[in-house]
Amino acid sequence: MQNFRFICPTDFIFGKDAENAVGEEIKKYGKKVLLHYGGGHIKKNGLYDRVMENLKKHKIEVIELGGVKANPDIGLVREGVEICKKENIDCILAVGGGSVIDSAKAIGIGVYYDGDVWDFFTKETPVKKMLPLGVVLTIPATGSEASNTTVVTNSENGHLKRALSHDCLRPDFAVMNPELTYTLPPYQTAAGGVDIMSHVFERYFTLEPNCDLTDRLCEATLKTMIKQLPKVLKHPENYEARAEVMWTGTIAHNGILGVGRSEDWGSHMLGHELSAFYDMTHGATLAIIIPHWMEYVYQTDIQRFVKYAVDVWGIENDIFHPEETALKGIQKTKEFFRSLGMPVSFEDAGIDGEKIEEMAENCTKNGAVGGFVKLEKEDCIKIYEAALK
Numbered sequence: 001m002q003n004f005r006f007i008c009p010t011d012f013i014f015g016k017d018a019e020n021a022v023g024e025e026i027k028k029y030g031k032k033v034l035l036h037y038g039g040g041h042i043k044k045n046g047l048y049d050r051v052m053e054n055l056k057k058h059k060i061e062v063i064e065l066g067g068v069k070a071n072p073d074i075g076l077v078r079e080g081v082e083i084c085k086k087e088n089i090d091c092i093l094a095v096g097g098g099s100v101i102d103s104a105k106a107i108g109i110g111v112y113y114d115g116d117v118w119d120f121f122t123k124e125t126p127v128k129k130m131l132p133l134g135v136v137l138t139i140p141a142t143g144s145e146a147s148n149t150t151v152v153t154n155s156e157n158g159h160l161k162r163a164l165s166h167d168c169l170r171p172d173f174a175v176m177n178p179e180l181t182y183t184l185p186p187y188q189t190a191a192g193g194v195d196i197m198s199h200v201f202e203r204y205f206t207l208e209p210n211c212d213l214t215d216r217l218c219e220a221t222l223k224t225m226i227k228q229l230p231k232v233l234k235h236p237e238n239y240e241a242r243a244e245v246m247w248t249g250t251i252a253h254n255g256i257l258g259v260g261r262s263e264d265w266g267s268h269m270l271g272h273e274l275s276a277f278y279d280m281t282h283g284a285t286l287a288i289i290i291p292h293w294m295e296y297v298y299q300t301d302i303q304r305f306v307k308y309a310v311d312v313w314g315i316e317n318d319i320f321h322p323e324e325t326a327l328k329g330i331q332k333t334k335e336f337f338r339s340l341g342m343p344v345s346f347e348d349a350g351i352d353g354e355k356i357e358e359m360a361e362n363c364t365k366n367g368a369v370g371g372f373v374k375l376e377k378e379d380c381i382k383i384y385e386a387a388l389k
């Protein structure tokens with residue numbers, strides 16, 4: 001096990017009616033809040049009204065900024081930074097999914113900087129601090145409610161989607177009511193589920209051999225998703241199953257599953273290019289990339305893929321044919337994603353291979369990607385090509 005430091009200071013308020021805690025929580029940080037949200041699902045299902053009423057009850061002044069798109073853009077972030085500076089905002093409340101939360105995180109760091117907030121994403125400017133941030137989570141997926149990361153797209157500047165990580169980006173509190181996820185369309189539920197699993201894969205496929213506890217936690221997390229995801233797709237209002245998925249999403253990406261080991265993140269980098277070029281849903285990009293990434297890299301450590309097949313999918317361990325066992329685990333992964341209604345190829349997603357060269361170029365602009373296996377531009381091209389059909 002490698003040396004590590006792990007901090008996850010987010011205060012989780014989990015369960016039915018949890019959103020009624022927002023006013024009380026925001027009061028700890030000030031009296032004026034920026035309410036940040038997306039395309040309006042919260043207005044349709046009544047969450048917006050409940051949150052507003054609660055904030056009013058606690059005499060909190062609200063300035064609103066809605067309209068965050070999936071794969072949030074730097075343009076709206078810049079607008080948010082201006083509003084926060086002009087209005088002397090004390091704290092941000094993000095109500096929505098990863099896109100809204102990430103947009104709020106970017107606004108929160110931009111407030112403390114005089115230059116363009118995009119400079120943080122090009123790594124020209126180091127991140128130091130973020131305005132206090134509260135979250136009301138409406139989709140289990142990215143883990144942004146507790147992660148140290150924000151992912152923002154710059155659509156003006158050559159389709160760039162960039163992640164930025166720093167411990168100050170972890171929200172101060174996260175309200176998590178599984179009932180708020182009942183209104184999710186099946187496609188978003190499934191894409192969120194694949195994203196959650198992918199956050200485990202990025203950590204499970206590691207070069208560090210001695211991390212038994214973390215391996216077992218990863219396997220438990222994956223098995224929970226394999227058990228619960230089909231349930232929520234079949235019965236969207238199954239509270240217990242929704243609750244399992246929601247909490248699993250947080251555990252998968254708050255960092256606990258990566259301690260003491262190296263991580264990969266190549267699949268995410270490859271997937272981000274698909275989002276940047278085709279505006280695809282993050283989880284769907286991963287459903288396409290992950291099985292093909294696995295097929296491309298499994299020979300690096302066949303025994304790890306055998307362990308995955310056996311301990312996660314319950315495949316019989318054929319000790320005389322480890323490669324076959326490993327490949328069966330990969331095949332199961334692909335079939336599972338497909339059974340959720342996710343695309344597992346470019347063709348399924350209705351996109352062609354025209355941009356492959358450009359995507360691979362952008363993906364490796366700052367050097368090879370991935371920790372388990374380092375992927376150069378040529379490797380990225382091969383994985384994209386394998387994913388065509």
Ligand code: NZQ
Pocket residue numbers: 037038039040041042068069070071072096097098099100102138139140141142143144147148149150151180181182183184185188192195253268282283
């Ligand atoms: O815009 P609204 O109206 O909120 O609708 C959203 C959006 O259309 C809808 N939705 C969310 N909750 C709903 C709902 N519709 C009905 N009922 C509900 N309860 O779902 C759509 C997708 O929302 P979005 O926030 O985009 O989804 P997600 O949480 O998957 O976030 C994706 C973004 O997060 C980034 C991704 O790259 C992508 O940009 N990620 C962030 C990470 C992080 N900060 O740590 C890590 C991840 O790996 C990921 O990269």
Ligand code: ZN
Pocket residue numbers: 142195198199268282
């Ligand atoms: Zn992800």
